[in-house]
Amino acid sequence: MANSLFGANTSDELEKFGTVEKIVTQLKSFLPPSATLAAGSYEELLKDIKWIKQHVIREEQVFVNPRQEHIYYLLEHANGKERKQKLGVKDEFYQDCGASAARKWRNRIAFILRQDTCGDERTQRAFHRLQEMYAEMTQLEFDDPLLDQPDALSCEGGCDNGK
Missing domain, CATH: 1.10.287 (Helix Hairpins)
Structure with a gap:
């Protein structure tokens, strides 16, 4: 389910996954314990999801050496x-x-x-x-x-x- 969250592009798509609080709880599992996530709306969640996709979730890295x-x-x-x-x-x-x-x-x-x-x-x-x-x-x-x-x-x- 969390992987599907990262495919959401609109707040309407996010609403299908539950409340803002429920989604925040799911997203926290991808962050270090010291990180905070205080989104209060689906729009704020979209920004957080974009940041997590960019900085935390990466496809398997392929290295040349x-x-x-x-x-x-x-x-x-x-x-x-x-x-x-x-x-x-x-x-x-x-x-x-x-x-x-x-x-x-x-x-x-x-x-x-x-x-x-x-x-x-x-x-x-x-x-x-x-x-x-x-x-x-x-x-x-x-x-x-x-x-x-x-x-x-x-x-x-x-x-x-x-x-």
Whole structure:
């Protein structure tokens, strides 16, 4: 039913799907929890539906190569949870004992991006976003080097970092 909502072009067509409140509830399932949707009329709903179709609902993306796919997910994908899933981010990366795994994840994606040889502006921005995500995971300042000494990592609580 929700997919049919996105095909509606007039307020009369929207009325067939129920009350404004019912439609708002259905549309919220496509948005992140922090997003608000406060349409009070079918006309306002049409504007919201158009925005959701344009910014959230996309047909399956077809990428010419993995580099373009990673650039898309780093820079343009609207759903943060799905972005992390598509990029392979794991919860363990945010733990003290996940720094090594997070570094391997970052290096794998950095290799795919090839920022050093593909110096276009989008690649540079994607690489910068990757670095920001990595810094957030490891809670390092952006330019701080990662500690490579195993004894510098805290793995209390049963974490397994490959030792």
